[in-house]
Amino acid sequence: MQSSISLSLSSPSTICRSDSSSPAAASNGNVNLLNPRSLRFCGLRREAFGLNSSISMRRIESSSVTRRPCSNRILASLSGNGAPSKEFDYDLVIIGAGVGGHGAALHAVEKGLKTAIIEGDVVGGTCVNRGCVPSKALLAVSGRMRELQNEHHMKSFGLQVAAAGYDRQAVADHANNLASKIRSNLTNSMKSLGVDILTGFGSILGPQKVKYGDTVITAKDIIIATGSVPMVPKGIEVDGKTVITSDHALKLEFIPQWIAIVGSGYIGLEFSDVYTALGSEVTFVEALDQLMPGFDPEIGKLAQRVLINPRKIDYHTGVFASKITPAKDGKPVTIELIDAKTKELKDTLEVDAALIATGRAPFTQGLGLENINVQTQRGFVPVDSRMRVIDASGELVPHLYCIGDANGKMMLAHAASAQGISVVEQVTGKDHVLNHLSIPAACFTHPEISMVGLTEPQAREKAEKEGFEIGIAKTSFKANTKALAENEGEGIAKLIYRPDNGEILGVHIFGMHAADLIHEASNAIAMGTRIQDIKYAVHAHPTLSEVIDELFKAAKVKANTSSPAAEPVAA
């Protein structure tokens, strides 16, 4: 519940993941207040931040957690990694070289900190190796398959294409090659900046003391960025062949004729897109009463009409998969479904494979948290709004931070990276609180879904509590020239805003390239830009971005333009 503080929202009950019968899942629902996003999305910074300024400043912080202006400045070394302070081996040690740790490390070097990153497995973590990156490779394939298989679509372009087919191994290789490539990019970007990559399983021995392998090192500040693993509810036996998690599915070792996907959130939805494009039939098992919980209901409804109904997909809602037995001895995978409320056995499914996509559980075991009196909450490391770790007695642990999936605030790769940067800002003396409501999320189905900020029900709840009105504006891709040129008129964009002051509360997009379109809105939220100002920004014609332009123009804001048209610039 810690996280609710930073989000200033009470926990909406509608967003817990499917299969919330299991304790871990329930916790998931509670901890990820706004968006229980189970698949992590990458916000990779491909290039290390260059050290263009010849002098980087570094501040040495006092041990007090309250930020004190500090005048004790020293010059950092000019080349990459900073020089350590005398008492410690490193200024900053990050446990876990996923996207969160990588983002933090790069920013730390930029700020002149001597930085080390500890990784017990492979650099890149879930996102690069078992998450967003390989899944994007598969989704790129599925998008093209869909286009080629859509005869009607091709015909309307005047194109004739012979039957499209695919080579499973080559598709799997594409995903694997992409992951290796991104992994080496990530490693190189850290090496070139002089970040020490320490190999071994990292754990905390005591305050400012970390152990990896048999080596003990000291650091002024420590960031835990250990991420998460797929969550498997009890009763489900994962054999890695016919009952699988996203880790196995991304290897695409076989394409079942019929696969059940347990959980209809991001992971499930994206995999349904991949599997149906490659010829599988899909059955969703969702614990809540509707598919795609967590999405804005209106977007979810439209998405269901486009992504579920016309495809070879059926679904069972309001049921838990209480028992899943892998296929063996010629028997198919069996899934027992029990009613989510009455717990009575409702149905048994027999399928060729089952993918467990019920969310992700924090990977915090063996971290040595007991050495510093920190108790995880259902596996998550409790933190405050500045990612500072809170111990069992409710006190802040000095010099210890936790970012990313391990704290459960927002289980997205780019959120972890943003949190890491926020932490580095703090340890270098600048107070920084990350606004999680400005972090966008996307689901890379065909077409894509993206969102930032609040959903309509969340906004209404907040509006009622705080006593303001909300306005809704919508635009359709059907009215967009570029979308029509692409024959992709399916989709809407939706804006939730405050008519009284023009504040953007949330933007939801379903349509072609939605994931790329959301940033105009997320940046506006992050910068605090109001609709009455952004509506005068110019968009190139004809582009999909005009969908968002229309959206801002469609909003009816009562407030006047806060800053009259920008100063004319001589051309």
Place this chain on the structure above:
Amino acid sequence: MSHLLQSTFIPTTPTTLRRCSVFPTTHLRKTHVVESKIREIFMPALSSTMTEGKIVSWVKSEGDKLAKGESVVVVESDKADMDVESFYDGYLANIIVPEGSSASVGSTIALLAESEDEISLAKSKTLTTVSSSSQETPPATVTEEVSPVASPVAAAVSLSSDAVKIASAIHPASEGGKRVVASPYAKKLAKELGLDLRGVVGSGPNGRIVAKDVEAAAAAASDGAAPIGVAAAALKPSGSAPAAPVVDLGTTVPFTTMQNAVSRNMVESLAVPTFRVGYTITTNALDSLYKKIKSKGVTMTALLAKATALALAKHPVVNSSCRGGKSFTYNSSINIAVAVAIDGGLITPVLQDADKVDLYSLSRKWKELVDKARAKQLQPHQYTTGTFTLSNLGMFGVDRFDAILPPGTGAIMAVGASQPTLVGTKDGRIGVKNQMQVNVTADHRVIYGADLASFLQTLAQIIEDPKDLTL
């Protein structure tokens, strides 16, 4: 600037996805006489420029209860998709315009019944509406005699109905048929086609029902249950010169269900190693017999079927069938399927136990089958149970051709025209005899050259000395 450029494309008001309601009005129209409590749902005008709308999806299905204000249907206009709400409580009785189809603004797209009892009433109303409108088209001309015309791809349709075949494979987990195990797409298809999955036998893993089973079952069902009015014109007139087909040249036409079934079976047939053996048979005796008993209602088809059946009785291996390639079955009865071309496909009515039934009954049976085929009222067992197929193109003057073996059977015989031929006899004379060529295609996994040769020899003996046929 960009705003100006696009002004023709984008409505100034955000019209997207707004909700609007249509009054299922009760005003009277000539063809839709609307009584008390059955209301029509019309295609609404969602924008000033809209002339017709496409039904994106029906949110409700037939029989669903509707509350006032609930979304019933999603309509795509020239601008956006919109949910259309009902202004009345009631039941969605009948969907007249299906998903994916378009209708002009103001036309009836569905009927709304006030109570559950009135659903059937509403449905019957639609029937009247539909049939009355179809009367406007001139009645199709139908020739009386249906020829047993067939193409080389004879009997393709009969095979499409594996689904209707003996339910030997009950799914192990189906609890003796209580549970239906069907793949998601199979279920979706069945719902669209209005098919009850309980009657469908699955061919997927563990006996699961998959999409092709549903398609096959639906093809079978629709062959039997198509409305009479449509089917009447379906059978091709025989003999007469075929009228130039009315088709739009240069267009690509999607397969009908029947064409799909044929296509699938034809491709499937490539998995069977077949070979062909031909034979020339003198038909003078058969022709004179036919002349004699024609007045008693005997048809040439029945004669040929009978002769073939009698020959098969002596060569059971030719009447066998091989499935799976590891074993084969000597079929217990001799059922002769005869390919008949009908508009938009072909069908193979089956003369059951042709070796046992007498010629006159066989002829009557054949007439009955043809009448039913013409009305598209054949039951699956009447066209799926053939063990040997006859395909005759003789009436077109074709002297010889080659047929494709329908999967699941052992052999098919292509029969050419019988025509006067100059023949040299053993004693050195020259004479004229009526001869026809037959060509049998068979599955060489079970039927070998010698089997076919001796079968054809027997058949030739029977036809050349046809006295046994009338026994």
